[in-house]
Amino acid sequence: MLEGEAEAPSNIAIVKYWGKRDVSLNLPLNDSLSISLDALKVTTKVLFDPALSKDEVKVNGVKISDEEVKSYASRVLDKMREISGKRIYAKVESWSNFPSSAGLASSAAGIAALTLASSDALGLDMNLKELSKVARIGSGSACRSMYGGFVIWHAGVRDDGEDSFCEQVFPHDHWKELVDLIPIFTEERKRVSSRKGMGISVETSRLMKCRLEFIRDTFPLVLDSIRDRDAEKFFEMTIRHSNSMHAIMMDSFPPLVYLNAMSLKVIDRFGDGKTAGYTFDAGPNPHIFTLRKDVEAVENSLMELGAIKVVKSSVSAGPRLGMKHD
Numbered sequence: 001m002l003e004g005e006a007e008a009p010s011n012i013a014i015v016k017y018w019g020k021r022d023v024s025l026n027l028p029l030n031d032s033l034s035i036s037l038d039a040l041k042v043t044t045k046v047l048f049d050p051a052l053s054k055d056e057v058k059v060n061g062v063k064i065s066d067e068e069v070k071s072y073a074s075r076v077l078d079k080m081r082e083i084s085g086k087r088i089y090a091k092v093e094s095w096s097n098f099p100s101s102a103g104l105a106s107s108a109a110g111i112a113a114l115t116l117a118s119s120d121a122l123g124l125d126m127n128l129k130e131l132s133k134v135a136r137i138g139s140g141s142a143c144r145s146m147y148g149g150f151v152i153w154h155a156g157v158r159d160d161g162e163d164s165f166c167e168q169v170f171p172h173d174h175w176k177e178l179v180d181l182i183p184i185f186t187e188e189r190k191r192v193s194s195r196k197g198m199g200i201s202v203e204t205s206r207l208m209k210c211r212l213e214f215i216r217d218t219f220p221l222v223l224d225s226i227r228d229r230d231a232e233k234f235f236e237m238t239i240r241h242s243n244s245m246h247a248i249m250m251d252s253f254p255p256l257v258y259l260n261a262m263s264l265k266v267i268d269r270f271g272d273g274k275t276a277g278y279t280f281d282a283g284p285n286p287h288i289f290t291l292r293k294d295v296e297a298v299e300n301s302l303m304e305l306g307a308i309k310v311v312k313s314s315v316s317a318g319p320r321l322g323m324k325h326d
């Protein structure tokens, strides 16, 4: 029996991925940059078993539908079977350290942990760059969870995706003052998945071209702000990159509205970028970056706005392998 277990952090993108140049390989239209989070992690255990006739996945004890398994986990497992030459199906179990009802996306962390666990189970000697390419095939944003700290995902230009991988640009302890506050306002309602949503935007949004230019022009500024630990510049960039993606979503047809009234209150409260910078993925709950000295004030402000709970996260050191069984 070939078994492996690994833990990976979730990540929040500052420069976001929204749009693909290749759907089957998850090749993005633009470079993105994320921060790995130590408060939101997923542990994944994988067991390759010759007795199985298909891949089986459970997340937090709940069985995942065959269709979803095929769209995410099996893409990673197929690639690992191809690399190892071992045509064996797998049983996968994942646990997140946060309730899925909180609406905090865990699929990126889960896919990254699955990639690491399965390479270990199959005895493959792959470096993080190679592993990030496999995780990318499972789900784009998962490739950035292969590393801790501040991570770039290079869009690449090749059709085979060999130059679309991740690398760490700054380690997890580069900016110790930086904290991510994640207020939980509501349980997330059903919404259009990121995968489907970004497809609609690529097809219909005329602003997409403009956003790609904005990303090209400001990527160096985002990197500078992190390198120099320039909080105000970083908050401004964080806010503008989030808003730029949500403008594309709104410009899509049919429009994609992931924010709600509470999200708009957060934008109104923190939009000046003085003490904090917010960012929203494809959902209404924000991530709010601030400095340690301002955590209490920002947290109080969020509770005033109606947050049920505020999760605090530092920057994660990255994924790690669990025990190895032969």
Ligand code: DP6
Pocket: 012, 013, 015, 016, 017, 018, 026, 032, 138, 139, 140, 141, 142, 194, 195, 196, 281, 282
């Ligand atoms: C809004 O990685 O979930 O979180 O590659 O189709 O699996 P697929 O999409 P996914 O998209 C994440 C989009 C985002 C922005 C980001 O994380 O960069």
